[in-house]
Amino acid sequence: MNKLVVFSLLAGDLQQGFPVVTAQFWDSQRQYPMKFTGSLPAAPELSELYHRWQLLYAALHQRLGWRVRIKIHSQDVTNISVSEFGEVCQQLQHYINKWLNSEAFQNIVQQLRTLLNKDDAIRVIFETNIPLLQRLPWHLWNFFDDYRQAEVALSSHEYEPPRNQPRKPTGKVKILAILGDSQGIDIEKDRTLLQGLKSAETEFLVEPTRREVDRYLWNHDWDILFFAGHSSSHADEDTGKIYLNQTESLTIPQLKNALQNAIARGLKLAIFNSCDGIGLARDLADLNIPQIIVMREPVPDLVAQEFLKNFLVAFAGGKFFYTAVREARERLQGWENDFPCASWLPVICQNPTTLPTTWAELRGDSHASVHSIYSVRKSIATVLLSSTIVAASIIGVRFLGGFQTQELQAFDSIMRLRPQEEQDPRLLVVEVSEQDIQNLSELTRGPKSISDRKLAQLLEKLQKYQPRVIGIDIYRDIPDFHEKLQKSPLSAQLNQENVIAVCKGKDSEHDPQGIKPPVGIPIERQGFTDAIRDPDGVIRRQILIMKQESASVCATPFSLNLQLAARYLFSEDIPYELTDNAVIFHSRNGEKKFQRLAAGLSGAYQQGVGGVDLGGIQILTNYRQAKFEQVSVQDVLSGIVKSDAVKGKVILIGVTAQSFRDSFPTPYSVVQKPYQETPGLLIQAHMTSQIISAVLDRRPIIWVLPYWGDILWIWGACLVTGAIVWRMRSLLLKIGTTVTIAVVLYGVCTTMLLTQGVWLPLIPSIVAVIFNGGTLVFKLLAIPSLKKES
Incomplete structure (x- = not known):
């Protein structure tokens, strides 16, 4: 995998140190870099040591008679031995490692090591505008001993992506080779090496004039610009110069317009196989050329030729650009008996906004990326296979009910995260409490939560306040109740058009008897209150419509909560229709559909082992995160409850007394301290409120x-x-x-x-x-x- 590390050495120098050094890390998976910070201490000895190294290096050139691609003046030369030069080289390497292994810099290094693998192809770029730092042999840092596929490059602080025009591939790498002034050196070997490239088309300009170079850069498309001959960098390090012939030299700024045109037309790489190219690289970097290869210092003829040969063989052979440079550079170490520090000379200068080019990309070969495409396809196939097998296994386990308990518990925990809601002002709960049972009960046969007479008084009192609909969640399952009811004052109250009474259907499995509705109440004013528990006992669903068994004493197919909500909404001119799978309310703002949970295949409710019965039209209950307005029967009868609390509302009457054991677990029970179940009456209130709120307030309906x-x-x-x-x-x-x-x-x-x-x-x-x-x-x-x- 290709990875990029960019070290930025901004404010500071070797004399004072660098108080802030940043390292940015990219790989092919991330769009944005990771960034780490550290610092580097002052290292004035590096400056002095490198200048001494330069002097001794130049002296060796003169003494050993190397043919170098730079003109060395005699005043620069001093007597020097090879052994003395070797000692200076070791000292320079030692101080570079001491500096880069300083404690203040290790925060960066340690974090990078966690992100890098030894086999990664790594581009390491040092961003700096300090000329001396650009000349340092950064590759001597022992960090690179652990990462054999890493190579160093240099960059300036300011850069931007080159603006390239699209170009048709030709199948050949187009090279413009400028063979400049060759006085005292041999550059014919460079020409021979370039001519030997089978997949390249090279145009040679031998000792050209400035006008010829300018014309070729303007009028043709080039992939690589190559120069061999004499070159140098000025003392200020900002400007480099190439010698075109024995009488004419040229700086990069003098070719600025032509080079910008060449870069826009696709020039990707410049190679200056000549001496002292740092100044050339700085000038070219200002033009945002993607990659440059230069020699840091004067380079002997044989070293330049050997580097070019090995680089072209590796690069044209398909190796990664940085890998090819490192391999060609390291091969020069075998020549260092004759040419000390030969492997220190070549260096890449990189525009960090661009990816290194490949020989195949330069050639425009449509088959160049076959291996890459194969690898991508292999990766895609692996991911697809793994994902499909895992997904199929999980879906199978889920189908068998393997995740049902965990999914239901997760559902509860999420529902409890909701913020507190406002109280629903459309509902009023009239509860029969323990105190009401003690104060209002009368001698009757069998248990009652409230006597018939008191219930009749309660209904009569409420009706005076004009409620919109009243639901009575109280069963009358006493043997002689139905015969006595017709003679009771309760009968007249139960027969009001806005009163809904409850019954319970016969269930051959759980309740073979059922409970009759009060005598005389038509089926359209009846509603069942059957509670459906999940396997863990918690009530999370409500039944809107359910077909009763043929022999059931309770024939209504409608639940109490649907009856109450539908009547309230009908008075708001919102009718509803029934389909096989849904209850749909039609309002001015569009329809609101309560879609049934599909039998056996809805969310956590699967039809495998231990599956849940989803008969009828069942929906998930969206409990309201708020308490309802509650008053006691005694409050109503004593006149404490006023007309405004009742008028136009849905009234639910039922028992909340714990002694009647009509309470059930809900998703909120486990977080109440102590553990507390919710009376069935309040669960009916939640179910009724859910329907009304969804239609009128656009409150979400829970669906799967x-x-x-x-x-x-x-x-x-x-x-x-x-x-x-x-x-x-x-x-x-x-x-x-x-x-x-x-x-x-x-x-x-x-x-x-x-x-x-x-x-x-x-x-x-x-x-x-x-x-x-x-x-x-x-x-x-x-x-x-x-x-x-x-």
Whole structure:
């Protein structure tokens, strides 16, 4: 894998140190870099030592009679021995490592080591405008001993992407080779090496004039600009000069317009196989050319030729640009008996906004990326296979009910995260409390929460205040009640058009008897209050419509909460219609559909082992995170409750006294201290409020994806995890990415449930993410060869 590290040495110098040094890290998976900071101490001895090294290096050139591609003046030369020069080289290497291994710089180095693998192809760029730092042999840092595929490059502080025009591929690498002044040196070997490139088309300009160079740069498309001959950098290091012939020299600024044109037309690489090219590189960098290769110092003929040969063989042979430069540079070490420090000379100057080019890209070969495409396809196939197997396994376990308990508990925990809501002003709960039972009960046969006479008085009192609808959640299952009711004052109250009474259907499995509705109340004013518990006992669903058994004493197909809500909404000119799978309310703002949970394949409710019965039209209950207005029967009868508290509202009458054991667990029970179940009357209030609020207030209805939607969601979570984690090369990154995706997934599912009401398959998808991420981590550990893929 290709990785990039850019060290920025901004304010500071070797005399005072660099108080802030930053390192930015990129790899092919991230759009934005990671950034680390440290500092470097003052190192004035490096400046002095390098200047001494330069003098001794120049002296060796003169003494040993090397033919170098620069004109060395006699006043620069002093007597020097090879052994003395070797000692200075060792001292320079020692001080460079001492400086870069300083404690203040280790924060950067240690964090980078956690992100880099030994087999990674790594570009290490030092950003600096200080000429001396650009000349330092950074490759001597022992950091590079651990990363054999890493190579150093230089960059200035300011750069921008080159503006390239599209160009048709020719199948050949177009090279403009300028063979300049060759007095005292041999550059014919350079020409021979370039001519030997089979997949290149090279135009040679031998000792050209400035006008010829300018014309060729303007009128033709080039991939590589090559120069061999004499060159030098001025003392200020800002400007470099090439010698075109024995009478004419040229600086880069003098070719600025022509070079900018060549770069815009596709020039990617400039190679100056000549002496002292740092100044040339600085000038070219200002033009934003992608890559440059220069020699730091005077270079002997044979060294220049050997480097060019090895670089062209490696680069044209398909090796990564930085790898080819490092290999060609390190091969020069074999020549250092005759040419000390030969391997120190070549250096890359890189525009950090561009990726290193390849020989195949320069050639425009459509087959160049076959290996890369194959690797990508192999990666895609691996991710798809892993994701599909994991997703299929998770979906199968879920189908068998393996995640039902965990999904229901996760649902409860998310619902409890909702903020407090306002009280629903459309409902009033009239509760029969323990105190009401003690104060208002009369001698009757069998248990009653409230006597018929008191219930009649309660209804009469409430009707005077003009409620919109009254629901009585009180069963009358006493043997002679139905015969006596017709003679009771309660009968007249129960027969009011806005009163809904309850009954309970016959259930051959759980309740073979059922409970009759009061005599004389028509079926259209009856509602059942059957509670449906999940396997853990918690009530999370409500039945809107249910077909009763043929022999049931309770024939109404409508629940009490639907009857109350529908009548309230009808008075608001909002009718409803029934379909086989939904109850739909039609308002001026559009329709509101309460879609049934599909039998056996809805969210956590699967039809496998231990499946939940989803008969009738069932929906999930969106409990209101607020208490309802509650008053006691005694409060109403004594006149404490005024007309405004009742007028136009839905009134629910029922028992909340714990002695009647009509309480059930809800998603909120476990967080109440002490543990507390909710009376059935209040659960009916929540169910009624949910319908009214959804229609009038656009409060979310909780719904689930269709079965195929759940499958796509789980498989998609696997696939996204696989695609991201597969591209992470280190073990820590893979694990960290997997955990991050799981956390993000939890956040998305939570947000969607709380804001849109959609209950996504959270637990199965998180398990899928962890398993798929773990599978790819296992591949990294079990197949070491994967680490070497780039």
